[in-house]
Amino acid sequence: MSKPVFVYVIYIASTPEKVFKALTDTDATAKFWFGNAVTSDWKVGSPVTFHRDGKLIVSGKVLEHDPPRRLSYTFQSQHEPYNGTEKHSRVVMDLEQQRDQVKLTVTHDDFAPDSKVFAGISNGWPLVLSSLKSYLEANRVLYAPWYDEQAKREAEKATS
């Protein structure tokens, strides 16, 4: 096994079952993952997709589905400018009950040696994990910086 590239840890005042459900549920991910809705039947080998505003953003395959302890899938960015040109990387989520909280560890590795997807992801995960925590603890989600950029682009399109 290659050395993991990213390891992110967050503690959430919740149960492993609830965290696991949030990570695998279409409606929940659409809320806390900034509009990125996950869909899969979560059988090993089945496809995993993330759609935002009807567009395919990420696709992959289920590697492990062991609720509520471990979830793993391959990950390929399908949005601009990558459009599925880079090889699949791998996401592993480990959930561990620690007293009244859950330790969630996200490991993301197996990137292409000259990966460009990598840089974007390193900014993205802390935001997604903080939003997940807010969603489960306070039923509130965070705001993604790219909402502004998106709104700006749409406003420019509308005026031109």
Next chain:
Amino acid sequence: MDAVFKALADASRRDLLDRLRAENGQTLNELCLRLAMTRQAVSKHLAILEDANLVATVRRGREKLHYLNPVPLHEIGERWIGRFERSSLQALRDLKKALEAE
């Protein structure tokens, strides 16, 4: 959040985080190289950083790999930086960088 600020209130520990930012996933031995600190001191600092969740560790065989975990820092940003300030702060940072590069 107290643990995060206490962990950051030490130059040696900030230096260790810088080193992990430059190269993530280092072992204790690798982190001790070229440092004017004893192995015990580095180990103690890493434990404080790990307690504050600023460092995440992964076991690989007999090795323990250390990773910079930016999640708590992100939570601090979320608490005090408002959504509409983010782009103006970015612009200020770009200006500072450009002026200092001259």
